[in-house]
Amino acid sequence: MNTSIVLPVVKVTVLEDRALIERRGEVSLPQGTARLVVDGLPAVAVDRSLQAKLAGGVVTQASLRRSKRAVLPEALREQHTELARRSFEHEQALERAQAEVRRLEVKRNLVQAAREDVFRAIAERTGAGEADPGHWKEQLDTLRRELTATDDTLRQARRHESRLQRQHQQETRDILSRTQPPEPTLDVRAELDVSHAAGGTATLTLTYLVPCAAWRPAYRAALRFTAEATTVTMECEAVVWQNTGEAWKDVTLAFSTARPTLGATPPRLQDDWLSLRDKTVREKQVVDVSIREESLQTTGEAGVTKAADALPGMDDGGEPVTLSASHLATVPSDGEAHRVALFTFTTPATSELVACPEQSPLVHRVARFDNTGPSVLLAGPVDLVRAKGYVGRAQLKFAGRGERVKLGFGSEDSLRVSRQVDVGEETARITGRRTRTQRVKLFVSNMGAKPAALAVEERMPVSEVEAVEVALLKDATKPAPTTVSPEGIVRFEVNVAPRSRQTLAFGFTVASAAKVSGL
Structure with a gap:
């Protein structure tokens, strides 16, 4: 049974x-x-x-x-809802309008044929000597008035038909397909x-x-300044799409970054042979170097780019994460995006104005805070909000619990930094040693009515070989930088008075021996 x-x-x-x-x-x-x-x-x-x-x-x-399932033909014509009844009435009105247009077109063709018959009769009877101009004029005037009236009525009928057709296509059919899907x-x-x-x-x-279901994390970060402290409020949501054919009504939702289809087949190992050889004559005499740029970054701070061969999807730090919704949720099967709240936390933050003139003349408000939330922060878009409202959108990278996070909250319109670069190169005649000198001038402008304290960051190369030496020109660097990191980031912390301009300058040299090539 x-x-x-x-x-x-x-x-x-x-x-x-x-x-x-x-x-x-x-x-x-x-x-x-x-x-x-x-x-x-x-x-x-x-x-x-x-x-x-x-x-x-x-x-x-x-x-x-x-x-x-067998669907009876008569069942397709049942009017189950008010919307279906309206759709049926629109179809009937459209059919009547189309019939009226066809009737007027036939009438116009008949009037046109009658007019041609009158012209033929005029030609025939005039040739036979039986002319009757008065009668012919009366007939032509009658046909002209009838043809004009028919044309006007036909034009209005066609306009009415087009309006009904647009209304039927744009309103009724679209709403009907969204609210009343066909019976499976x-x-x-x-x-x-x-x-x-x-x-x-x-x-x-x-x-x-x-299949046919997916989710991605989304955030909203609000930066607030008070007399006591500066705080950042993070709101985490899950954006869900599903078109599975079944509605999820009042269900417990969990969101996971696990990939059950990956790792089913272990990678094939291949031998990696190492061998030794003597240096060539050129390798003994010449040191080949090259200049490369690297992104100095930790998790949580924006700017990290994935490797080219990385699989698409969410960045979870390499360990699957499962997040649960804070309440029962309903997600219909319509393929649209639906937001489900996950968690919210408020944490103390530090805020400063930072300028990177090599990248942009703008001065940005940057906030740093610790992830004190109940879970890790997955990579995803974050809407940025300040006291005056929405300021833009950024990309949040993965950050573990308790990890430091950096976010930019838009630019300060009253501050600008312009940059000038002067590059020179000298070669010693006897030793062949080359020295490349770069001098940078930065002009910080404050067009606002309040003083501003900001940090200006520039960079200089860092050498990894003994044959190339990089040195900061202390005499050409004014004022003295606050810090110079091992990665070559030169940081100036300055205070700019309202409606004033301040000049910063720094320089460095890159000296290389004669046997160095590639610079």
């Missing part, structure tokens, strides 16, 4: 490109073995992923079965063979995977 039941969706775990659906409910079972049929499953359910658990019993077999013609059910020793009521759990 087959018992047909319907299990509600209670939990959904959304992965990067699919979702794990969990249905659970109470079922009444006889003592011994029985067959259960669970109806209402989506057509895109993956057969191999079906799993069933019975509390206090055993599931000996579980499989999905699909069957086509494919039934999917799960057939289970279960065994329960005592019988009675038991809890049945059904899980399966479905």
Whole structure:
């Protein structure tokens, strides 16, 4: 005996490109073995992923079965909703307008044919000597008035038909397709063979995977200044898309970065042979060097780029992360983006104005804070908000719990930094030693009515070989830099008075021996 039941969706775990659906409910079972049929499953359910658990019993077999449903032709014309009735009325009005246009076109053709007959009669009877100008003029005037009236009526009828057609296409059909999807013609059910020793009521759990579902993290960061402290409020949300064919109504949502399809096959190992050889004559005499640029970055700070061969998807730091929604949520199967709140936290922050003239003449407000939230911060877009409202959007990189995060909250319009560069090169005649000198002048302008304290960051090369020496010109650097990092970042911290301009200068030399090539 087959018992047909319907299990509600209670939990959904959304992965990067699919979702794990969990249905659970109470079922009444006889003592011994029985067959259960669970109806209402989506057509895109993956057969191999079906799993069933019975509390206090055993599931000996579980499989999905699909069957086509017969749809009667008369059922397609039923008007179930007010919207469908309006759509039917629009179709009837459009058909009447089209019939009126066809009738007027036929009438116009008849009037045109009658006019041609009058012209033919005039030609024939004039040649026979039976001219009647008065009668012919009366006929032509009547046909002209009738033709003009018919043309005006036909023009209005065509305009009315076009208006009804646009209204029918743009409004009724679009709304009908969104609010009343066509009835599915494919039934999917799960057939289970279960065994329960005592019988009675038991809890049945059904899980399966479905495609056509995805999620990505999104954030909102609000920077606030108070008399006591500066704080940043981070709001984390999950943006969900799903078009699986089943609505997730009042379900527990979890979001995971796991990739179950990866790692199924171990990588093939290949031999890596190392060998030694003597240097060539050129390698003994010449040192080949090259200039390269590297991004100095830690997790949490924006600006990191993925490797070219990295797989697309979310950056979770290499360890799968699962985040849970703070409340029950409803996500319809419409393929649209829906936001689900995950968590919110407020943390103390430090804020400063930073300028990087080599990259941009603007001065940006930069805030740094620790991730004190309940979970890691995955990579994703973040909307930036300050006291006066929305200031832009940035990209947040992965940051672990307790890790330092840096975000830019827009530019200060009253501050600008312009940059001038002067490069010179000298070569010693005897030793052939080359010295390249670069001098930079920075002009910091404050067009506002308040003084501003900002940090200006420039960079200089860092040598990794003994044959190339890089040195900061202390005499040409005014004022003295606040710090010079081992990575070559020269930082100036200055105070600019309102409506004034201040000049900064620094220089460095790159000296290389004669045997160095590549610079």
